Amino acid sequence: MVNIKEVAKAAGVSASTVSRVLTGKIPVSAETKSRVLAAVAQMNYQPNAVAQGLKGGRLHTIGLVVPNIRSLVFPAAIRGIEDTAEQHGYTVVLCNTDENIDKERLYIESLRRRLVDGFLFSTARPGHEYLLDLPDEGVPVVFLIRQLGKSVNTVVLDNEGGAYEATRYMLGRGLRKIAFINGSLDLPLYRHRYEGYQRALREAGVGEPDKLVIHDISGWDDGYETMTEVLAAGLRPDAVFATSDPKAMGIIRAIRDAGLQVPQDISVMGFDNLDFSNQIDPPLTTVAQPFYEMGVRACRRLIHLIESGRSGRSKIEVLPAQLVIRKSVI
Template sequence: MANIREVAKRAGVSVATVSRVLNNSDLVSEETRERVLKAIKELNYHPNLLGRNLRRLKTKMVLALMPNVSNPFYARVVKGIEDVAHKNGYNVMLCNTDSDPEREKAYLDLLKNKLADGVILMASVMGKDELTLLAKNYPVVQCCEYIEGAGASYVSIDNFSAAYKAVKHLINLGLRRIALITCKNDFISTRQRETGYRKALEDANIEFDENLIKYGDYSFKSGMRAARQLLSLEEKPTAIFAISDIMAIGAIKALKEEGFKVPEDVAVVGFDDISFASMYDPALTTVSQPKYDLGCIAMEVLLKHIEGELEDPQRIFLEHELVIRESTVKY
C-alpha cells in the first residue's frame, strides 16, 4: 500500500503539501493540487482518516521531561522551548523525572492518553527500542541528550569535539597531569566527553592515568568531594576538566579551601557555561552550549512532527564554543 511519502515523491512536492491537499487547505495552488490528486489516484493511496481526525484533536500542550529541574543548565533550554511554544499557541508542562524510569513512564502516559500533543525528552532513561516505538506513534524530540540508534529526532552538540577542545586548551598551556571529574550514568554526553578527554591526551602523547578520573553527580558538593580525592593523590593534578560547570565550581571551592591557587596551581575547565560561571571567582573557563537555541530548535522540530510535516527523524547538531576565562589563564 502506498504511503504519503510516495505520493509526495510522485507529485514532486513535500509531504506537508500532500497533507494540505488532503485537508483542503487554501495555501495550495490549483496546479499543485491537481498534480497531487493525480499522484494519489495513480498510486491508489488511501489516507488514514482515523489517524488524521485524531491528530486534529489537539490539546495545545507539550511535555518537556528533564532529569533535574533544579539544574541551572536547563533554565535557558526551557526558555527556548517555551518561547517557540507560546508563539505557536502551545503551553509547556515541565516534568521532573529524577532519571526514574517509572516517573518517566507516568509522564509519557499523558502523551499516550492524548493529554499532550508531543514530548521533548532532555535525558531519557528508556531503551533504544522503546524510544523508537514511542517516536513511531507519537511526536517526540530529544534535546541535549539523545539515544544513539533510536528512530527519534534529536537536537544536540558534538560533545566529543567540545571536550577535546577543552582538554587541548589545557595541554596548550603546558599542563600534562589533567584530571577528569565525570559521572556514572549512561548519558551520551558523559561518554562522549570522556572519550574526547582521552583522545586529547592520546594525541598529545600523555599517558592515561585512571587515578585521575573521579566521579560526581553534577552537584556542587560532588565536585568538591571529587577535587579533594584528587588532592589526596601523591602526584596531584595540575588541571581539572569537569563535565559540568557546577562540579567545576565545586572543585574550585575545594581547591581554594585546601590552599591551592586557581589557575596558578591547578587550572579548571567546566562545561555548559551556566549563568554564574562568569560570576564566580575566578571566572570559569568552560564550553558554552547554545542552550536557548537548543530549546528553540527542539520545539520547532516537535511542531513539525505534530503537524505531520516530518516523516523521518531529524539529526541536528548546533555549534559550541570554548570560553576562556580566569580559571585557566591569569589576566
C-alpha cells in the same frame, strides 16, 4: 465564557459561519465577515480550545519532560522551547521526573490522553528504551540534550568536539597532567566528552594521567569530595577538566580548602557555561552549550513532526560547543 452560538446569534449568522470566519480557510463574504468579526471583538469571544481539540484531535500543546528543573541546565533550554512554542501557537506542559522512571511513565500516560500533541524529552538514558516505542505508536517525539539510540529525532551538543577543544586549549597553555572528572558513562554525552579529551591527549602525545580520570561524579558536593580525596592522596594535577560547571565549582572549593590556588596551582576547566559561571571566583573558563538554541531547534523539529503528521527519517542534529575563556585556567 461566551460560546460560538451566542456570537452567531449576535452577528445574525449560523455557528458554522462564525467558525469559518475564524478558521479563515473557507471563503466568507466580506460583509458577513466584518459583522462576525465585530461581534467577536465586542463579546471578546475566544474559541474553546478543548472543543477544538476534541474535534481536530490536537490541542496545540507540547509535553516537555526534564529530569530536574533545578539543575540549571534545563531552565535555559526551556526558554528556547517556550519561545518557539509560543510563536507557533503551542503551549508547553512541563514535567519534572527526578530521574524517576515511574514518575516519567505516569506523566507520559496522563499526557497522552490527548492533552499533548507531542513530547520533548531530556530524560533519555539507558533503561528508558521504552521511549523509543512512542514514535511507532504515532506519538511525535524529539530528544534534547541527551540522546538514546538513533531512531528518534534528537538535538544535542557536539560534546566530543567541545571537550576536544577545551583539552587542546589546556595543553596549549602548557598544562600536561590534566585530570578528568566526569559524569556517568551511561550517558553518551559524558562518554563523548571523555572521547574528546582522549583524542586531544592522543594527538598531543600526552598519556592519560594515572588515577586522575574519574567517572560517575555528579554535582558540586560530589565534585568537592572527589577533589578532596585526590589531593589527600597526594596527587597534584596541573589542571582538572570537570565535565560540568557544578562539578567545577565543587572542585575549586576543594582545591582552595586544601590551601591551593586556582589557577596558580591548579587550573580548572568547566563544561556548560551556566549563568553563575561568570560570577564565581575565579570566573570559570568553560565550554558553553547553546542551551537556548538547542531548545529552539528541538521545539521546531517537534512542531514540524506534529504538523506534517509523518515521522520521516529521524535525524540527530549536533550543535557546536564554544570555549569561553575566563580566569580559572592559567
